[in-house]
Amino acid sequence: xxxxxxxxxxxxxxxxxxxxxxxxxxxxxxxxxxxxxxxxxxxxxxxxxxxxxxxxxxxxxxxxxxxxxxxxxxxxxxxxxxxxxxxxxxxxxxxxxxxxxxxxxxxxxxxxxxxxxxxxxxxxxxxxxxxxxx
Amino acid sequence: xxxxxxxxxxxxxxxxxxxxxxxxxxxxxxxxxxxxxxxxxxxxxxxxxxxxxxxxxxxxxxxxxxxxxxxxxxxxxxxxxxxxxxxxxxxxxxxxxxxxxxxxxxxxxxxxxxxxxxxxxxxxxxxxxxxxxxxxxxxxxxxxxxxxxxxxxxxxxxxxxxxxxxxxxxxxxxxxxxxxxxxxxxxxxxxxxxxxxxxxxxxxxxxxxxxxxxxxxxxxxxxxxxxxxxxxxxxxxxxxxxxxxxxxxxxxxxxxxxxxxxxxxxxxxxxxxxxxxxxxxxxxxxxxxxxxxxxxxxxxxxxxxxxxxxxxxxxxxxxxxxxxxxxxxxxxxxxxxxxxxxxxxxxxxxxxxxxxxxxxxxxxxxxxxxxxxxxxxxxxxxxxxxxx
Ligand SMILES: [Zn+2]
Numbered sequence: 001x002x003x004x005x006x007x008x009x010x011x012x013x014x015x016x017x018x019x020x021x022x023x024x025x026x027x028x029x030x031x032x033x034x035x036x037x038x039x040x041x042x043x044x045x046x047x048x049x050x051x052x053x054x055x056x057x058x059x060x061x062x063x064x065x066x067x068x069x070x071x072x073x074x075x076x077x078x079x080x081x082x083x084x085x086x087x088x089x090x091x092x093x094x095x096x097x098x099x100x101x102x103x104x105x106x107x108x109x110x111x112x113x114x115x116x117x118x119x120x121x122x123x124x125x126x127x128x129x130x131x132x133x134x
Numbered sequence: 135x136x137x138x139x140x141x142x143x144x145x146x147x148x149x150x151x152x153x154x155x156x157x158x159x160x161x162x163x164x165x166x167x168x169x170x171x172x173x174x175x176x177x178x179x180x181x182x183x184x185x186x187x188x189x190x191x192x193x194x195x196x197x198x199x200x201x202x203x204x205x206x207x208x209x210x211x212x213x214x215x216x217x218x219x220x221x222x223x224x225x226x227x228x229x230x231x232x233x234x235x236x237x238x239x240x241x242x243x244x245x246x247x248x249x250x251x252x253x254x255x256x257x258x259x260x261x262x263x264x265x266x267x268x269x270x271x272x273x274x275x276x277x278x279x280x281x282x283x284x285x286x287x288x289x290x291x292x293x294x295x296x297x298x299x300x301x302x303x304x305x306x307x308x309x310x311x312x313x314x315x316x317x318x319x320x321x322x323x324x325x326x327x328x329x330x331x332x333x334x335x336x337x338x339x340x341x342x343x344x345x346x347x348x349x350x351x352x353x354x355x356x357x358x359x360x361x362x363x364x365x366x367x368x369x370x371x372x373x374x375x376x377x378x379x380x381x382x383x384x385x386x387x388x389x390x391x392x393x394x395x396x397x398x399x400x401x402x403x404x405x406x407x408x409x410x411x412x413x414x415x416x417x418x419x420x421x422x423x424x425x426x427x428x429x430x431x432x433x434x435x436x437x438x439x440x441x442x443x444x445x446x447x448x449x450x451x452x453x454x455x456x457x458x459x460x461x462x463x464x465x466x467x468x469x470x471x472x473x474x475x476x477x478x479x480x481x482x483x484x485x486x487x488x489x490x491x492x493x494x495x496x497x498x499x500x501x502x503x504x505x506x507x508x509x510x511x512x513x514x515x516x517x518x519x520x521x522x
Contacts, residue, residue, distance in 0.1 A: 009270060012271075030270075030271050058289075059285040059286075059288045059289045059292070059390070060285060060288060061281045061284035061285050061288060061336045061337050061338075061339075062334075062336070062337040063276065063278055063281050063336050063337075064333070064334040064335055064336060064337065065260070065278065065280070065335045065336065066276075066278060067257070067260065067261045067264055067273070067278060068257055068258075068261060070276050073276070076276065078275075078276050078277050078278075078281045078285070078336075079285075080285055080384070080385050080390075088385040088386070088387075088388075089385060090271065090272050090275055090277050090383070090384070090385045091275045091276070092275065092276045103288070103292050114274065114275065114276070115274065115276065124274070126274070126275060127275075128275075
């Protein structure tokens, strides 16, 4: 993917910046330009909202067959995290013993290097999750 | 609205077909279907083609024109439209054709579905399949397509909706049926142990929980029901074809143990067919992953939530069980050339309702259902066919 395609999404990828609907107060991640509940009534009222960086593991899997960009990481844990703000976010779980991952485990978001696109001279960064006390 | 009938079906063998090109496959299925409908070709006035990703798999876009051209339809300038909805491409193409005939815009429509997946490496094919997820917020962050279903399976087990063994039994059921289908990619029955002990793809799902990479094509011919007897003495009625959408990314949903789009499409289909789930005797459900098939059986109302896994394990989805599920072998054993799959399901249901299914024939089936899903249930089509 092009550099610009990555750069456009850096607030979300680096800082978990999503959106809050100014009409109903619902929080969305990643950013949306309208609220799916309020639709027209939310237009022009969507505000930037930075998620709190803590949450718990909602579900997870250990990936053994990865895409080319993540091949050097396998096996690795992927998880859906229930963030303290209520929304779900999908990301990798790192700095963790793969046998110790479990549903309900408290985690926090950190900024790490994402999949390797070195073939187009791009290094991408984004959130991953680590056990809360790490 | 006019009532619509299926008057012809055609399908290629599914598998790693090194000697067949995309256009070879598309034409073979189309010609078989036209031949089955006793058409010369001059009657056809519309075409719809389901295809997920020819641009990535064979670097060829505009396959609607390609198929029209090589099937001899370009010489009479038949309009041809390619439809993409990831895994649901074939089902959506079918539904577009049903609407075209029902509305009166077209009279004789050929629906094709085709995918040529083995001209790229398995790794490249898997990356193309990952693009059915949210590329920017799932795949980019390390989620593979199987891993999303693995995370659904984990929730199923955690919430005690189905056990690991019950989930795996979906593959045993599909393989048992695939062994009876001469066109299937895998024609070998397997045991629960085969599924549980094969190599891990994304924990807890193994290779045998996942449908293979396949080449293949399928086609059906539609016309108004009141004209169907001109072409065949065994028309099958399309009683309903309903479609629904959901969020692209799985993490945008609160509950991942049900697919809202499957439930919505099923509700619309039963309502338009004026039947209940209990009236279905044979069903082709989208089992790209075992867990997806188990979940579909619940969301379609064929089994209650929390009971589908046990029912499949107990043989209730086998031929002769409560409802015969994936008599073709399903995506798992028949094979899953993505764009062809939704059309192949219609072919199988038509064969069953005509009584043409040979060793895998379900007795006295009146209603058959096809469930075709794209991504993580982001687009779903449920179609119901009726024997007359
Ligand atoms: Zn709102």
